[in-house]
Amino acid sequence: xxxDDIIALVGAMPGVSVLTAGEENGAPQAAWGDTFFSYDPGxxxxxxxxxxxxxxxxxxxxxxxxxxxxxxxxxxxxxxAVGRDTFRDLLGYPPGAHRQRHAHIDxxxxxxxxxxxxxxxxxxxxxxxxxxPDRRPGAGAxxxxxxxxxxTPGAGRCGLLIHGPTRWVISPSWRESPCAPCTTTTR
Numbered sequence: 001x002x003x004d005d006i007i008a009l010v011g012a013m014p015g016v017s018v019l020t021a022g023e024e025n026g027a028p029q030a031a032w033g034d035t036f037f038s039y040d041p042g043x044x045x046x047x048x049x050x051x052x053x054x055x056x057x058x059x060x061x062x063x064x065x066x067x068x069x070x071x072x073x074x075x076x077x078x079x080x081a082v083g084r085d086t087f088r089d090l091l092g093y094p095p096g097a098h099r100q101r102h103a104h105i106d107x108x109x110x111x112x113x114x115x116x117x118x119x120x121x122x123x124x125x126x127x128x129x130x131x132x133p134d135r136r137p138g139a140g141a142x143x144x145x146x147x148x149x150x151x152t153p154g155a156g157r158c159g160l161l162i163h164g165p166t167r168w169v170i171s172p173s174w175r176e177s178p179c180a181p182c183t184t185t186t187r
Contacts, residue, residue, distance in 0.1 A: 003035065003056050006056060007020070016037055016039055017040060056079070057079060068108060077126050078128075079119070090113060112128070
């Protein structure tokens with residue numbers, strides 16, 4: 001998937017606002033080119049949207065966030081806030097235990113679900129240059145598709161299921177885990 005593919009996919013979700021940092025929107029120059037996804041079902045275009053639930057980072061931040069090697073040509077990192085329970089389910093340990101594992105993780109690996117190199121303790125995960133699920137080795141001819149989850153009518157939507165040989169949930173809500181209908185279809 002390209003950055004544009006991800007922006008189009010996540011940006012099409014109800015209540016999601018997308019901001020790509022640049023001079024024109026007053027963002028700090030260090031963040032230019034990075035994209036932030038926020039969820040505000042009341043007014044997705046309102047200034048001061050809630051804290052992002054996902055970001056796309058396109059460069060290293062010297063002295064702070066360099067472990068992913070985003071200075072390599074064409075490399076970007078998709079970051080997702082997944083909540084403590086989902087973090088543990090995906091990575092096999094709770095976010096609070098990340099400090100003991102940090103030194104043993106190759107944060108430069110592409111197309112791998114990894115703890116975020118800086119924000120793992122806050123239950124963020126990351127993927128460098130995620131490929132489309134249909135391009136993964138051994139994936140066959142299945143085409144990925146995305147749809148809003150099947151949450152309870154009137155309760156909103158918990159996220160977006162990206163289906164392919166592997167299934168991912170990108171969730172703009174601050175739930176600890178996907179809603180009940182989604183828990184039987186993910187992972």
